[in-house]
Amino acid sequence: FREETRFVTAEDYDLWLRLARDGARIGFVNEILGEYRMHGGNASKALLRHLDAELAVINDHFAALAAPGPMAGLRMRRRRALVYYGAGRGFQAAGNPREAWRWFGRALRESPFILRLYAAALLNAIAPVRRLLT
Numbered sequence: 001f002r003e004e005t006r007f008v009t010a011e012d013y014d015l016w017l018r019l020a021r022d023g024a025r026i027g028f029v030n031e032i033l034g035e036y037r038m039h040g041g042n043a044s045k046a047l048l049r050h051l052d053a054e055l056a057v058i059n060d061h062f063a064a065l066a067a068p069g070p071m072a073g074l075r076m077r078r079r080r081a082l083v084y085y086g087a088g089r090g091f092q093a094a095g096n097p098r099e100a101w102r103w104f105g106r107a108l109r110e111s112p113f114i115l116r117l118y119a120a121a122l123l124n125a126i127a128p129v130r131r132l133l134t
Contacts, residue, residue, distance in 0.1 A: 001014070001015055002014060002015075004056075006052070006053065006056040007053050007056055007057055007060075008049070008053055009046075009049055009050040009053045009054075010050065010053035010054045010056070010057045013054060013057050014057045014060070014061075017057065017061050021061075047087055047090040047091060047094070048087070050087075050090075051083060051084075051086075051087045054083045054086075055080065055083055058076070058079050058080065058083065062076050074111075077110050077111045078110075078111045078113070078114070080110050080111070081106075081107040081108075081110035081111035081114055081117070082107070082114065084103045084104075084106040084107035084110060085103070085104065085107040085114060085116070085117050085120065087103040088100045088101075088102075088103035088104040088107060088117075088120060088124075089120055091103060092120065092123070092124055092127075097124050097127055097128075100120075100124050101121075101124060104117060104120060104121050104124065108121075
């Protein structure tokens with residue numbers, strides 16, 4: 001791992017991108033090799049920290065491209081949108097729909113062609129109704 005503080009929580013993502021860039025063969029292991037525990041005490045802070053780290057990794061790798069092709073900018077926008085979408089889903093799971101809307105909106109502005117974004121927004125919209133019915 002690179003020990004850059006701006007990559008903390010996304011070091012593995014940086015490693016995977018560097019391995020892929022260097023032509024490493026990456027495979028899938030169909031078994032659980034680790035676990036982690038989630039608790040709500042620091043969810044917002046952790047989500048934002050991971051968002052910043054993931055964006056730092058993406059920006060670093062994009063800047064390192066020797067000659068990005070014409071589609072690179074669109075791919076970069078899509079990737080950033082997926083990071084924002086992930087933050088929105090994280091806030092949604094943490095029970096913070098207002099913050100989820102914020103990140104879904106950013107994802108939509110960045111790249112409106114991510115279909116799962118619309119599904120997540122729909123779930124966020126009907127969450128108050130679901131709470132009333134239960």
